[in-house]
Amino acid sequence: MRIIVIGYGRVGSQTVRRLSEENHHLTVIDKDRQVLERVARDIRARVVFGDATDPELLREAGAEKAEVVFALTRDENTNLMAAQIAKALFKVPRVVAVVYDTRREQSFHAAGIETLALTVAGAEFLALALQGVPTRTETAFAEVRRALESREKPVEPAPLRAAQPEHPLYVIVVGGGKVGYYLSRMLLNKGNEVTVIEANPDIYALVSNQLDCPVIHGDGSNIEVLEKAGANRSNVFVAVTNHDHDNLIACQVAKFHFGIGKTIARVKNPKNEYVMQKLGVDVTVSSTALISDIIESLLPTTKIRTLLNIRTGNLEILEFSLDANSPVLGKQLKDITFPTKASIVTVLRDGQALVPRGETAFQQQDTVLALAHTGVEPELRKVLLGEET
Numbered sequence: 477m478r479i480i481v482i483g484y485g486r487v488g489s490q491t492v493r494r495l496s497e498e499n500h501h502l503t504v505i506d507k508d509r510q511v512l513e514r515v516a517r518d519i520r521a522r523v524v525f526g527d528a529t530d531p532e533l534l535r536e537a538g539a540e541k542a543e544v545v546f547a548l549t550r551d552e553n554t555n556l557m558a559a560q561i562a563k564a565l566f567k568v569p570r571v572v573a574v575v576y577d578t579r580r581e582q583s584f585h586a587a588g589i590e591t592l593a594l595t596v597a598g599a600e601f602l603a604l605a606l607q608g609v610p611t612r613t614e615t616a617f618a619e620v621r622r623a624l625e626s627r628e629k630p631v632e633p634a635p636l637r638a639a640q641p642e643h644p645l646y647v648i649v650v651g652g653g654k655v656g657y658y659l660s661r662m663l664l665n666k667g668n669e670v671t672v673i674e675a676n677p678d679i680y681a682l683v684s685n686q687l688d689c690p691v692i693h694g695d696g697s698n699i700e701v702l703e704k705a706g707a708n709r710s711n712v713f714v715a716v717t718n719h720d721h722d723n724l725i726a727c728q729v730a731k732f733h734f735g736i737g738k739t740i741a742r743v744k745n746p747k748n749e750y751v752m753q754k755l756g757v758d759v760t761v762s763s764t765a766l767i768s769d770i771i772e773s774l775l776p777t778t779k780i781r782t783l784l785n786i787r788t789g790n791l792e793i794l795e796f797s798l799d800a801n802s803p804v805l806g807k808q809l810k811d812i813t814f815p816t817k818a819s820i821v822t823v824l825r826d827g828q829a830l831v832p833r834g835e836t837a838f839q840q841q842d843t844v845l846a847l848a849h850t851g852v853e854p855e856l857r858k859v860l861l862g863e864e865t
Contacts, residue, residue, distance in 0.1 A: 650696030
């Protein structure tokens with residue numbers, strides 16, 4: 477079998493050694509180069525250096541052809557994010573992640589997230605193997621799954637509460653760094669109720685003295701910490717730590733365990749925006765992607781610009797500049813077949829904004845504004861600009 481093991485610590489190294497006895501095709505991912513050098517010396521396996529929560533790195537590691545992915549790092553949120561990317565993006569048939577908080581694991585399963593996240597997966601797997609369970613991987617998976625399912629009943633996800641209740645809002649902000657601090661201060665100045673959660677003791681002490689609101693020291697993705705913060709009555713949840721995996725998992729726990737109707741996550745790696753939206757985060761904010769889009773839109777050769785992303789409903793407003801090669805030149809709007817999930821809303825011509833009608837004919841140098849569902853842009857581009865863009 478083609479197996480990817482993420483993390484070569486105590487659990488990961490034991491699992492890799494165990495699996496190497498069965499002639500599997502193994503790939504090991506770790507952030508520590510010295511650890512990977514040890515893998516190369518000790519085990520016959522391919523090694524990949526980097527962050528397994530990056531979709532491109534997982535692709536490089538062979539996730540598209542993998543049959544099993546083990547996420548076995550010491551960081552629970554890293555495991556959960558990497559496991560979900562493997563399952564949702566790369567359709568890996570079996571995904572196992574070490575998850576230590578049993579209640580949080582149940583909420584993920586109940587919410588329908590496609591991960592086979594087994595509580596203390598490495599320990600269970602090895603213990604069953606030592607007790608004489610057949611060593612074939614398929615049998616071991618089935619035994620572990622049955623053993624855990626016999627112990628625990630699944631928990632139904634909490635019903636979502638209204639995302640936009642009457643003012644004021646109760647907002648939980650995870651991350652008390654600069655972004656979280658200034659966001660919380662602004663929300664408080666507008667009369668909203670705010671609670672801040674911060675894991676770093678130094679930042680916690682600083683923010684506690686500077687903000688006139690409850691500040692809790694702890695992990696913002698931990699169920700007990702969120703209960704203490706009053707997540708059961710919160711209607712907006714914002715995760716703005718410096719780590720994408722922490723922000724993703726915190727938002728998922730907020731939504732699926734506590735039913736918070738609006739979750740917002742800061743994204744440092746723009747590649748993770750799509751991942752987070754696919755895995756249930758309502759709104760993602762990436763300053764890197766935003767700045768990149770602004771710079772790209774200033775280029776004179778740019779024929780397409782995204783003017784606005786409307787996260788609610790997955791809509792965006794796109795701008796197309798028609799040149800001499802556009803296939804719609806001279807054609808009337810009523811005679812052109814557009815994608816069903818797109819509408820032409822405005823045509824800018826000679827400094828004037830035209831409301832398009834069925835008889836409106838397109839001209840060279842027209843600027844066309846379209847409202848479209850996310851993902852429809854390639855179809856719309858083909859209609860307005862042709863194959864070559």
